[in-house]
Every structure is written in C-alpha cells, then in structure tokens.
Amino acid sequence: MNKFFTIILLLFSILCQSQEIKRKSLQAVRISSAPKIDGILNDTIWENLPEAKDFVMFKPGNGEPEPSTQKTKVKVAYNDEAIFIGAYLYDSNPESIMRQLSDRDNFAQADFFGVVINTYNDQQNDTEFFVSAGGTQADAKVSSANDEDFSWSDVWFSEISFDEKGWYVEMKIPYSALRFSKNKEQTWGLNFHRLVQSTREQYSWNFIEKSIGKISQYAGLLTNLKDIKTPIRLNFLPISTTNFSNFEGSSTVEEQFGLDIRYGLSDNFTLDATINPDFSQTGFDDLILNLGPFETRYDEQRQFFIEGSDILNKGNMFFSRRIGKQPLNYDDVDTNLAPNETVIKNPNVAKILTAFKLSGRTKKGLGIAVLDAITDKTEAIIKNEITNDTRKEITEPMANYNVIVIDQEFNKNSSVSFVNTNVSRSSDYRNANASALLFNLANKANSKNLEGYAKWNTIKDLEEGNSSGFSTGISYDKTKGNFRFGLRHRLANETFDINDLGFQQRNNYNSFFGNISYQIFKPTKHFYTYRIRMNGGMFRRYNPSVYTGNFANINFFATTLSQFSFGGEISGNFGEQKDYYEPRNDINYYITNPSLGFNGFVSSDFRKKFAYNASISYSKRFNENEKSYSIGITPIYRASDKFLLSYSLNYQIIFSERGYVDTLNDNSIIFGIRDNKSFVNSLSGKYSFNDLSSLSVSFRYNWSPVSYQNNYYKLQENGYLISNSYTSDNNVNFNSWNFDLRYIWQFTRGSELVILYRNSIFNSDNQSQLSFSDNLANLYQQPLQQNLSVRLVYYLDYNKLKSWL
Numbered sequence: 005m006n007k008f009f010t011i012i013l014l015l016f017s018i019l020c021q022s023q024e025i026k027r028k029s030l031q032a033v034r035i036s037s038a039p040k041i042d043g044i045l046n047d048t049i050w051e052n053l054p055e056a057k058d059f060v061m062f063k064p065g066n067g068e069p070e071p072s073t074q075k076t077k078v079k080v081a082y083n084d085e086a087i088f089i090g091a092y093l094y095d096s097n098p099e100s101i102m103r104q105l106s107d108r109d110n111f112a113q114a115d116f117f118g119v120v121i122n123t124y125n126d127q128q129n130d131t132e133f134f135v136s137a138g139g140t141q142a143d144a145k146v147s148s149a150n151d152e153d154f155s156w157s158d159v160w161f162s163e164i165s166f167d168e169k170g171w172y173v174e175m176k177i178p179y180s181a182l183r184f185s186k187n188k189e190q191t192w193g194l195n196f197h198r199l200v201q202s203t204r205e206q207y208s209w210n211f212i213e214k215s216i217g218k219i220s221q222y223a224g225l226l227t228n229l230k231d232i233k234t235p236i237r238l239n240f241l242p243i244s245t246t247n248f249s250n251f252e253g254s255s256t257v258e259e260q261f262g263l264d265i266r267y268g269l270s271d272n273f274t275l276d277a278t279i280n281p282d283f284s285q286t287g288f289d290d291l292i293l294n295l296g297p298f299e300t301r302y303d304e305q306r307q308f309f310i311e312g313s314d315i316l317n318k319g320n321m322f323f324s325r326r327i328g329k330q331p332l333n334y335d336d337v338d339t340n341l342a343p344n345e346t347v348i349k350n351p352n353v354a355k356i357l358t359a360f361k362l363s364g365r366t367k368k369g370l371g372i373a374v375l376d377a378i379t380d381k382t383e384a385i386i387k388n389e390i391t392n393d394t395r396k397e398i399t400e401p402m403a404n405y406n407v408i409v410i411d412q413e414f415n416k417n418s419s420v421s422f423v424n425t426n427v428s429r430s431s432d433y434r435n436a437n438a439s440a441l442l443f444n445l446a447n448k449a450n451s452k453n454l455e456g457y458a459k460w461n462t463i464k465d466l467e468e469g470n471s472s473g474f475s476t477g478i479s480y481d482k483t484k485g486n487f488r489f490g491l492r493h494r495l496a497n498e499t500f501d502i503n504d505l506g507f508q509q510r511n512n513y514n515s516f517f518g519n520i521s522y523q524i525f526k527p528t529k530h531f532y533t534y535r536i537r538m539n540g541g542m543f544r545r546y547n548p549s550v551y552t553g554n555f556a557n558i559n560f561f562a563t564t565l566s567q568f569s570f571g572g573e574i575s576g577n578f579g580e581q582k583d584y585y586e587p588r589n590d591i592n593y594y595i596t597n598p599s600l601g602f603n604g605f606v607s608s609d610f611r612k613k614f615a616y617n618a619s620i621s622y623s624k625r626f627n628e629n630e631k632s633y634s635i636g637i638t639p640i641y642r643a644s645d646k647f648l649l650s651y652s653l654n655y656q657i658i659f660s661e662r663g664y665v666d667t668l669n670d671n672s673i674i675f676g677i678r679d680n681k682s683f684v685n686s687l688s689g690k691y692s693f694n695d696l697s698s699l700s701v702s703f704r705y706n707w708s709p710v711s712y713q714n715n716y717y718k719l720q721e722n723g724y725l726i727s728n729s730y731t732s733d734n735n736v737n738f739n740s741w742n743f744d745l746r747y748i749w750q751f752t753r754g755s756e757l758v759i760l761y762r763n764s765i766f767n768s769d770n771q772s773q774l775s776f777s778d779n780l781a782n783l784y785q786q787p788l789q790q791n792l793s794v795r796l797v798y799y800l801d802y803n804k805l806k807s808w809l
Contacts, residue, residue, distance in 0.1 A: 029226075039081075041176050045172050050081075061207055064527045085179065093170050122193030128413055132146060132152065135164060137171055158181040159799060160753070191227050209224055210224035215484060243262045264277070316407055318409050319440040320506070332434065345389070354403070418443075425506060438504075443457075492517040496546065531562055534563070541554065570604070575600075582594075597626050598625070599624065657680065661679070687704075708736070736770065737779065739765065739779070739786075743764070765783060767786045
C-alpha cells in the first residue's frame with residue numbers, strides 16, 4: 005500500500021510543471037474555384053494568399069534560420085471539398101535537388117515537402133502528407149501510441165514541377181481524408197517540413213525543440229476555416245485476384261473476389277471492413293531456423309491489419325498474425341492417422357471470412373478502436389488407401405477474434421487506456437480473454453515520463469484445464485536534455501498467457517532494468533549526431549522467487565558531418581546464470597556460464613550512387629569452448645533515379661553451443677553440443693518507370709546447417725550437465741528459398757494492378773555435412789512451388805459515384 009501512495013505522489017509531482025510553446029499562425033483563405041493540380045502554381049488563386057515562411061532548422065541543428073539560397077514559402081486555401089496547398093521550394097542550385105523515384109511511403113534519396121495537420125489541435129494526433137521531389141506520395145497517422153504510422157493511406161492528389169529557381173508542390177487533400185469537428189469556425193494544428201537531401205538538412209515552419217517532448221507538440225496554427233462540412237466518407241475497393249499455382253506437377257487456378265469498405269460513421273469515427281479477403285500477394289517471411297525455446301515473431305504483412313492499427317497496438321496486447329494462423333490441431337493430423345490412412349489435404353492457415361475495424365477519437369481526446377474477425381472452420385481430408393473412403397477431421401473450429409481499446413488522452417502528452425482481447429472458438433475448443441489497464445503520464449514540461457500497465461488473462465480449455473494469470477510493469481524516464489536515464493520493472497506470474505491473440509515469449513519473471521544515455525541535438529565540429537547509452541538489468545523468477553541472471557551493455561552510435569555512420573556495442577553478463585526456459589518444462593533450469601561479446605557496424609553516405617552497410621560481431625562464453633562470429637555486408641548501387649540494386653550477405657557461425665535436444669520417456673532432459681552455421685543471401689532491385697509504376701525483384705536464400713558433436717549430456721537437478729549414453733542423429737540442414745518478381749501500376753489514385761510471380765523451395769533434412777555447392781544441388785532436386793497472381797483493385801468514392809450517376 006505504501007508503494008501505491010508513493011506512485012500517486014509521484015504522478016502529482018511530475019504533472020505540476022508547465023512549458024510554453026510559441027506557435028506561429030497562418031490564415032487559410034476560402035476560394036470559389038479550385039486550382040488545377042499540376043504543380044505549376046500559376047492559377048490566380050495563389051497570387052495574394054498569406055504565406056508561411058521563415059522556416060527554421062529541425063535537424064541536424066535546432067532552430068537556425070533557413071539559408072537565403074533555400075527559402076521556403078507555403079500558401080493554404082480551401083473550399084467546400086478540400087484543402088489546397090502550394091509550396092515554393094526555392095534552391096539556388098536546382099541541379100542538386102535529389103529526386104529518386106520510389107514506391108509510396110518510401111522517401112528514398114530525394115528531397116521532400118511535408119504537411120502536418122492536426123484537425124482537433126490536440127498536439128497529439130497528427131495526419132501527415134508528404135511529396136518527394138520524385139513525385140512520390142507518403143502519408144502517415146501520428147499518435148502517442150505509435151508515433152508515425154506510414155501503414156495508413158488515403159486518397160489525395162499532388163503534382164510537382166521544377167524551374168531554374170527550385171521546385172514546387174501543389175496538393176489537394178479532400179476532407180474525406182481527414183476527421184474534424186462540426187464547429188462553424190475551426191483552428192487546426194499545422195506544420196510544414198522540408199528536407200534538403202543533398203545536405204541532409206530538414207527545416208520546419210514552426211520551431212521544434214527536439215530535446216524536449218514530442219514533435220507533435222510543436223505545431224503552429226491554421227486559422228479562419230469556416231463553414232466546412234465533412235462529406236460522406238464512404239469508399240469501396242472491389243478486388244479481383246486470379247492465382248495460378250503449380251507444385252509437384254499439379255496445377256490449380258483460383259479466382260477470388262473481395263471487397264474492402266471504408267465508411268465514416270461520424271466526424272470522428274471510421275469503419276473499415278474486408279469481405280472475403282485474399283492475401284496471396286503479401287510479401288514472404290524471412291524464415292530462420294529456430295532452435296530456441298521461444299516462438300519466432302514474423303511481422304504482419306497483410307495490409308488490412310497493418311493500416312491504421314495505432315490505437316489497437318496499445319499495450320502490445322494484440323498480434324494480428326494470430327488471425328488466420330496455423331490451425332490449433334494442424335500437427336495432430338499425422339499423429340492421429342489410423343493404419344492405411346494418408347492425408348489428402350491439411351490447410352496450414354484458417355481462412356478469414358470477414359473482418360472489420362472501427363476507430364476514431366473525439367474532440368475531447370477519447371479514442372475508441374474495435375477489431376473483429378471471423379475465421380472459417382478448417383478441416384483436414386484423410387483417405388483410407390484400402391477402401392478409398394475419405395473422412396474429415398476438424399483442425400480449427402470457426403472462431404471469432406475481437407479487440408477493444410479505449411484510450412483517453414489529456415494534457416496534450418498523457419493518456420490512460422483499457423484494452424481487451426478475446427478469442428471465442430465454437431464447440432469445446434480453447435477460448436481466451438485478456439485485458440490491460442495502461443497509463444502514460446508526462447509532466448507539462450515534457451521532461452519526465454511515467455508509464456505502467458497491469459494485465460491479466462483467463463483461458464478455458466477442456467483438455468489442458470482452465471487458467472488465469474497477471475503481469476505488471478512500470479517505468480520512469482527523464483525525457484529532456486542531452487543527458488537522460490530510465491528505470492523499469494517487469495513482472496509476470498507463471499500462468500500469464502496472452503498468445504491466443506497477442507505475442508508473448510516468456511512468463512514467470514520479475515525483472516529490473518536501468519539505462520543512462522547522452523546524445524547531442526546539434527552538430528559539433530566533427531559529428532552530425534552521436535549517442536552513447538548504457539543498459540543493465542537483473543532477472544529473477546517470480547515463482548519460485550530466485551535470482552536467475554543479469555546483463556550489461558554499452559553502445560555507441562555516431563554520424564559524421566560527411567554522413568558516414570558507425571557504432572558498436574559491448575555486452576555481457578557476470579557470474580553463472582539460471583536458464584529456466586531452455587529445458588522446456590518450466591521446472592528445471594540450466595546453468596550457463598558468463599559471456600562477453602561485441603559488435604560493430606559502418607554505413608556509408610547513401611546520397612552517393614554507391615553505398616554500403618557492413619557489420620561484424622564476436623562473442624565468447626567463459627569456461628566453455630562456445631564462441632561465435634558473424635559478418636555482414638550490403639552493397640547498394642543507385643544507377644539512376646529510376647533504378648536501384650541491393651545485395652546482402654550475412655554469415656554467422658557458432659562453435660560448441662550447448663542446447664536442448666530432447667526429453668526422453670523417463671523425463672530425462674538431453675542436451676547436445678552443436679556447431680551452427682547460417683548463410684543468408686538476399687538480392688533486391690527496382691526499376692521505377694514513374695511515380696505510379698514500377699518493376700521489382702526480391703530474392704532470399706537462407707542455408708542453416710547444424711551439426712551435433714558426438715557427446716550428449718543429461719541435465720541434472722542442480723542445473724549442470726553430466727555425460728549420457730544417448731545417441732541419435734539430430735543434425736539439421738535447413739534451406740529456405742524465395743523469389744518474387746512484382747509489377748505495380750497505379751493507374752489512378754487508389755486503384756492499381758499488381759502482377760506477381762513467385763517461386764519458393766523449402767527443405768529441412770539431416771544432411772548438414774554437405775558443402776555449399778552440394779547442398780544447392782540437393783535443394784534443386786526438391787519440388788518447386790510456383791505462383792502467378794494477378795490482382796486488380798479499383799477505388800470508388802461515393803461522392804464521385806453520386807456525381808457520375
């Protein structure tokens with residue numbers, strides 16, 4: 005109880021300070037006729053509008069005025085349909101303007117101009133629109149939960165032009181791309197950004213104090229917005245996909261039609277829905293060989309679940325890849341086969357029937373987000389080879405996945421939140437529910453931050469039994485100035501489990517962390533920027549309450565004035581550590597010896613046509629033969645503003661690593677000593693025909709052979725290993741090959757044609773003794789999965805449809 009009151013007193017103390025932020029103001033002007041969006045800015049409406057000017061440096065400096073050779077002026081107009089922006093980006097040396105073409109939301113090596121709008125003027129939730137000197141668009145949502153989220157996209161219009169004085173941007177942002185109140189006269193938060201890529205200098209209209217708080221708190225003001233009304237925000241994306249596939253001589257053709265819908269329920273809330281979605285064109289996962297006790301996390305690549313998920317990600321309770329994942333009983337099909345039975349079909353993903361998201365935030369800062377998805381019943385088909393009869397076995401019943409987030413922001417820099425996730429499966433299958441209370445509090449000076457959470461979950465499972473668990477965390481950070489520090493505590497009991505709809509690698513811990521850092525916000529005589537940081541922590545088991553280990557590291561990062569970056573880290577731990585996870589039974593622990601390692605990297609100037617990244621690492625475990633090396637190099641060649649080619653090679657080898665092998669019938673836990681190698685080759689290239697059309701190639705090959713030495717060991721109750729007579733071939737020869745060739749044509753804003761050819765090979769056996777060339781020969785003998793996919797998406801806006809009809 006005393007700790008609780010101590011926290012409450014601390015909350016009050018850090019909220020007692022204040023900070024005044026100077027905010028520039030720009031008056032918007034209503035116009036009767038819209039300009040032609042061609043980037044030339046010769047329409048009469050631009051002639052006498054108020055100007056946003058006198059930009060100041062955002063980085064690498066901190067408030068220095070823009071140079072006279074690169075002045076910036078911006079004008080804003082509006083009508084009943086949209087906001088119009090004209091930007092004059094002067095440059096005395098226009099040949100130096102970098103203008104590389106790239107895909108949407110990728111700035112590449114190009115100058116850019118950006119508009120940041122906060123329609124509720126709450127200094128927390130911004131909407132950003134950028135245009136590069138190559139004509140590429142980028143847009144993002146900004147929130148206290150996710151900072152910049154470039155997965156969000158909407159339809160707006162922009163064009164650019166060049167002359168001997170510099171370059172120009174003309175933008176039209178329809179009101180359908182924004183959320184705002186119904187007030188008769190409105191004042192919005194506003195800022196503009198300009199990046200000069202040739203000097204790596206970025207300027208903003210309103211001054212941003214980088215060393216204090218967040219960027220969104222430093223917006224200027226856009227005034228005089230009168231009598232604007234939110235249109236009916238309703239659009240449709242009919243999607244047609246045709247997939248041709250071939251595997252082991254068997255060819256299939258599948259056609260699928262789906263529909264995405266976005267509907268503005270009110271001025272504040274938007275509903276996104278997808279019906280019969282097809283995710284066949286999502287990027288491939290960078291598969292790795294996992295010999296450890298924890299699940300590998302692969303990033304979400306399905307656009308529906310990525311886009312606009314900032315509030316849903318509050319508290320790290322939601323991991324969208326759980327929806328449509330591998331069925332619960334997928335692996336049980338082979339083990340449950342009767343004699344003379346074979347598996348004809350066993351889908352490795354559950355089909356998503358429909359999903360919707362509702363999200364928004366009121367003018368008083370109350371954010372609400374809801375996601376709901378339904379997956380179909382998944383069945384394996386099994387054939388009796390004697391009778392030719394077939395039967396079906398359910399591997400995953402129909403299931404409903406639901407997430408609810410309520411987030412109240414206040415003081416322009418703080419929030420409290422409630423999160424609930426729920427998975428309901430039909431019949432008597434496993435059901436799960438998890439909840440969290442979160443707070444994120446900053447003082448008004450933005451110099452201190454207190455963040456914490458309390459999480460709990462319940463699971464109902466007839467086979468494994470019901471359970472419930474909890475987890476807590478709290479952290480305190482100094483967030484102002486060059487010198488900063490932080491303290492953290494994390495705790496979870498042994499039954500805490502949110503993995504039905506979240507991602508969690510471990511539980512049963514009681515851990516303490518601390519960090520201290522120093523960084524600069526203005527260039528020095530030699531450095532563009534640099535940062536040094538020290539971290540340390542102590543690990544304990546929650547139940548039983550025992551010490552398990554520690555860690556410490558120091559890392560450094562720097563970029564010189566010539567844009568050469570380098571850095572490194574030294575890390576290690578002290579004394580023997582108790583690893584309760586490697587034995588895989590939550591009871592035994594394995595004693596590991598202390599270790600020491602270092603890594604370093606260099607990165608050249610990416611403004612040049614040829615650039616590279618390179619890294620190296622070494623680690624050693626004391627009192628053992630275990631040691632590891634790694635090296636990686638990535639050369640990048642930009643042949644022109646349209647063509648970019650990149651190759652990457654990463655090699656790692658771990659000698660004499662001790663690790664879990666098997667648990668025998670008598671519950672003996674067997675460890676082995678192994679040599680691990682990993683060769684990862686990847687190649688990517690892109691040719692952009694223009695800012696709306698491109699051809700790209702992506703290739704990755706991962707070869708990871710693992711060879712066990714002849715000695716095996718039994719894990720004793722005291723955590724040490726003792727020699728054992730166990731014998732078995734546990735060698736692994738892991739191969740993953742992926743190749744993508746993709747053409748994208750955005751034939752109008754929001755509509756596109758995508759053609760994808762993909763081939764892939766996966767093989768895992770025990771031939772780890774093979775050489776690289778022999779292994780490739782063996783890999784080429786494996787069946788090749790080939791796919792050709794054609795996807796057509798057409799954007800339909802209700803307001804345009806209405807006018808057409």
